[in-house]
Every structure is written in structure tokens, then in C-alpha cells.
Amino acid sequence: MPIAVFGSINMDLVVRTPRLPVAGETLLGHAFFTAPGGKGANQAVAAARLGSSVYMVGRVGADVFGAALVESLRQNQVHTDGVVETGGISSGVAVIAVDDQAENSIVVVPGANGKVGSADVARLEAVLPQVQVLLLQLEVPLEAVVAAAQRARDAQVTVILDPAPARELPADLYRTVDILTPNETEASTLVGFAVHSPADAARAADALLARGVEQVIVKMGAQGAYWSNGRESRFFPAYAVDAVDTVAAGDAFNGALAVALSEGVPMPDAIWWGMAAGALSTTKPGAQPSMPDRAAVERLVQS
Numbered sequence: 350m351p352i353a354v355f356g357s358i359n360m361d362l363v364v365r366t367p368r369l370p371v372a373g374e375t376l377l378g379h380a381f382f383t384a385p386g387g388k389g390a391n392q393a394v395a396a397a398r399l400g401s402s403v404y405m406v407g408r409v410g411a412d413v414f415g416a417a418l419v420e421s422l423r424q425n426q427v428h429t430d431g432v433v434e435t436g437g438i439s440s441g442v443a444v445i446a447v448d449d450q451a452e453n454s455i456v457v458v459p460g461a462n463g464k465v466g467s468a469d470v471a472r473l474e475a476v477l478p479q480v481q482v483l484l485l486q487l488e489v490p491l492e493a494v495v496a497a498a499q500r501a502r503d504a505q506v507t508v509i510l511d512p513a514p515a516r517e518l519p520a521d522l523y524r525t526v527d528i529l530t531p532n533e534t535e536a537s538t539l540v541g542f543a544v545h546s547p548a549d550a551a552r553a554a555d556a557l558l559a560r561g562v563e564q565v566i567v568k569m570g571a572q573g574a575y576w577s578n579g580r581e582s583r584f585f586p587a588y589a590v591d592a593v594d595t596v597a598a599g600d601a602f603n604g605a606l607a608v609a610l611s612e613g614v615p616m617p618d619a620i621w622w623g624m625a626a627g628a629l630s631t632t633k634p635g636a637q638p639s640m641p642d643r644a645a646v647e648r649l650v651q652s
Contacts, residue, residue, distance in 0.1 A: 350481035350611040351402040353506070355473050355497045356389020357462040357488030358407045358422075358432065359441040360414040361596070361636050368448045378446075385421040386443055386636035387462070388486040388513060391597045394425045395604025395626060395640045396484070401611060404480065406431035406473045407489070408461040410440035415461070421637065431472045435461040441488070451592040451631065457488060457514070465489035470496045477504040482607045486511045491519070498525040507610060511603050512539060524561035530603055531557075532568040547584045550575035554582070566606075566620060568599055568627070576620055585620055588649060592631035594639065601630035601640055625649040 365380035385394075389407055397403045405427050409415030411434050418440060422429050441460040447453045470493055477483070483501040485494055485508065494510075501508045502525040509528045512518060515538035523529075536544040536553040544553050550567035554577040557565045564578040573587040605626035609619035629641035629649060 351404060351479055352396050352482045352484065352607050352611055353404045353406065353473060353476055353480040354389050354393040354396070354484045355406045355469070355489075355494070356392070356484070356486045357387035357441055357459070358390040358405070358409050358418050359385075359387030359443045359457065359462070359488075360418060361386035361443045361445055363445045363447060363596070363635065365447050366449075369446055369452065369454050382635070384635035384638055385418050386597065387418075387441055388488050388511060388600055389484070390418065390422060391600035391636050391640070392484045392486070392511070392604045392607070393422065393427045394637045395601045396608050397426045398640045399605055399608045399626070399643045399646060401608045402428070404428045404431055404476045406469055406476070408433055408435045408465055408469065410434070410438050410461040411436045412440055414440035414442070425637070431469075431476065433469075435464050438464065445596055447594050447596065447634070451595050453594070453596050455596070459488065462489050465493045467493070467496070469493060470500060473497055474500045474504075477501060477506050480506055481611045482507045482509060484509050484511070484603055484607055487514055487516060491516070495519060495522050495525075498522060501525070509603060509607055511599065513599065515539070520560065523557070526562050528564045528566065528606075529557055529562045530566045530568060530599070530606070532570065532599055536567050547572070547575050551577065551582065564616070566623075568602060570595070570598070574620060574624060576616065578616075583617060585624055588624055588628040590628045590632050594634040595631050597636035597639060598627040598630050600636070602627035604640070605646060621650050622646060
């Protein structure tokens with residue numbers, strides 16, 4: 350079944366450095382490249398690479414980045430009728446530093462993503478009857494995310510929210526989300542205590558379920574992932590890979606999770622799909638360029 354994605358579209362400006370700089374420090378990097386990104390667009394490409402029909406709803410600026418970003422989505426077979434060009438503002442950009450241990454720090458300038466609003470929600474509403482799953486993130490205005498989630502709930506579409514960048518969420522948003530997928534940092538922000546271990550993740554999931562979310566998956570990077578729906582729970586250890594760049598690993602996870610669920614795969618198996626896609630994405634540099642294809646994901650899941 351098709352998937353809709355409502356969210357950000359960025360151009361990533363990536364520098365490779367021996368280590369991440371501290372405040373006030375200047376470092377010499379050893380590589381630079383640009384790559385299409387944005388959590389929304391990343392998740393759209395991740396799902397499309399795995400064979401799903403994907404509808405992207407978002408905004409780009411009337412600049413050279415905007416045209417390139419839309420063309421990249423089209424080349425990845427993402428439907429872009431829901432992507433509009435916004436004059437008088439830049440496309441969104443993310444400035445990313447990646448160190449030799451594959452860790453990263455990111456500064457995001459929303460640009461046109463910050464103009465996403467009611468008109469975009471209306472465009473999303475038009476495609477909801479055609480889709481089974483909606484992917485949401487927090488790189489566009491929160492009011493629009495809340496409205497999009499409610500429209501999807503009304504249309505009986507499964508809502509998966511990646512609560513990134515980390516921020517507090519309104520109570521009514523929790524009640525419209527079917528699956529919440531924070532990483533450790535985001536979970537810590539949401540629940541108010543540190544999430545480092547599977548035991549921490551279990552405690553955080555319980556707290557988030559109590560707010561009205563139906564299922565919680567805490568993405569824990571190299572440790573794995575923890576899932577709970579309040580009746581069942583499980584920890585999933587990570588696949589072992591040689592990581593070179595962890596940017597967008599969470600987006601690969603969410604895209605693959607959505608595809609598996611849209612195809613009727615049970616949740617535990619869908620999480621393995623997400624884990625495999627996330628792991629494979631870390632073996633290549635860049636965001637969208639690192640998203641794996643279906644054959645690679647299936648090989649890793651079956652290994």
C-alpha cells in the first residue's frame with residue numbers, strides 16, 4: 350500500500366572531520382559534499398527505495414537547491430505533486446559535521462520548511478484516501494504536524510511520528526500517534542530523564558504509552574531498539590556493520606518500518622526491517638544516497 354510523508358526537504362552540506370569541534374574551536378576537515386536530505390525527504394526516499402509508492406508533501410525555496418531537491422525525489426520515484434516552491438525564502442539546509450568515528454553534529458536552517466502550514470495539510474488530506482501509513486517528523490512547524498496527524502487519524506491512516514528534532518509535544522498529538530519512534534536523546538527530552546540502556550528505554554516507553562501513544566519504539570543506535578505496545582515488549586539487538594556515517598540512520602529505520610507495516614508484516618518483523626535498513630544506511634556517506642534497496646535489506650534480515 351502507498352505511503353505519505355509530510356515533512357522537511359533539505360540540502361545537506363556535509364563536512365568530514367577527524368573529530369567534532371568543541372565551542373570556539375576551528376578544525377581542518379578532510380572532505381566536503383552536498384546531498385539531498387531533510388528528515389521528511391529522507392524517509393520518503395527510504396520507503397521508495399524499498400518498493401513503496403510514496404507521496405511527499407512539503408516545501409522548497411525558489412533557489413537552485415529547491416530545484417535539485419525536487420529532481421532528486423523524482424529520480425527516486427517519489428511523487429512530488431505535493432511539493433511546492435515558496436518564493437522569497439531559501440530552501441532548508443542542514444550543516445553536518447561527521448567525525449572519523451561516524452558520529453555527527455547537525456545544525457538545521459528550516460528555510461521553506463518553516464512555511465509549511467494549513468495549505469500543505471490540505472494537500473496531504475487529498476492523498477490520505479490513497480495511503481495506509483503517514484510518516485511525520487518535527488522539522489516543520491508543530492501546528493502543521495498536529496493537524497496532519499489528526500487528519501490521518503480521521504482517515505484511519507496509521508501515523509508514525511519521529512519526534513526529531515527533540516522538543517516537548519502537546520498532549521493532543523500523543524493521542525493521534527499510532528507509533529512513536531524517538532531515539533535515546535529524543536526520548537530523554539520527552540520523558541525528562543536520561544535514556545541510555547534498554548531498562549531506561551522500557552521506563553521511557555511506559556511513560557509515553559501513558560500519554561496516549563499506541564506503540565513506542567526507542568531507537569538506540571548501536572545498541573539496538575526497544576519496542577512496547579503496553580501488552581508486549583521486546584528488545585532488538587543491532588545488526589553488526591562497519592559504520593562510516595550515521596546521518597539519517599533513523600530515517601532509514603522509519604521508512605523501512607512504514608513499508609513493512611503497509612505490506613501487512615507483523616510489528617516485530619517490521620522492526621527487523623527497520624533495523625536492517627538503518628544499519629545498512631550507516632555503511633555509506635550522506636543521507637538519501639545511503640538509503641538501501643529492498644534486496645540489501647532482505648539479505649540482512651535473512652542473514
